[in-house]
Amino acid sequence: MYEDFIRQRIEEFRNKANVSEYQLSLNLGRSKGYIQSISSGRSLPSMNTFLDICDYFHLTPREFFSPEITTPSLLHEVISNLETCSEDDLILINEILLRLKKNES
The missing domain is CATH 1.20.5 (Single alpha-helices involved in coiled-coils or other helix-helix interfaces)
Incomplete structure (x- = not known):
């Protein structure tokens, strides 16, 4: 349940920022297919990478997990x-x- 929510929120913020999976992966210092592997359900970000994703989108973890904050x-x-x-x-x-x-x- 939370796994799908995490994937969906990353996609939501990535789309709003108009950044590709490839570019987000590179911006986070990861391999070019890293975000695609999260989007496809093959993996989830580590805690450090999750915090990097929050920083990238200028979010607190609380904001990330609050679906009413769009x-x-x-x-x-x-x-x-x-x-x-x-x-x-x-x-x-x-x-x-x-x-x-x-x-x-």
Whole structure:
């Protein structure tokens, strides 16, 4: 179960980054078929390589394993922008987010 999830998430982030399996393998310092072997189900990344993959896509392991996070770079940008807001602005933004979340229900 987790094996398929890991493969799918790597593919998802690889496709969003518009990088081929071959290029990702090389960018990670692996053999040219390394990512293809993961995608095909023949292997899984080691823990060190998994962390390298997270670094490559600018993800934390938590973000990697959170399927609701589909655009981590946008989330990082929003958080970075929030860090410069005043407390009053943060309260207002939080109220807006709560209202949006309520409207989704």
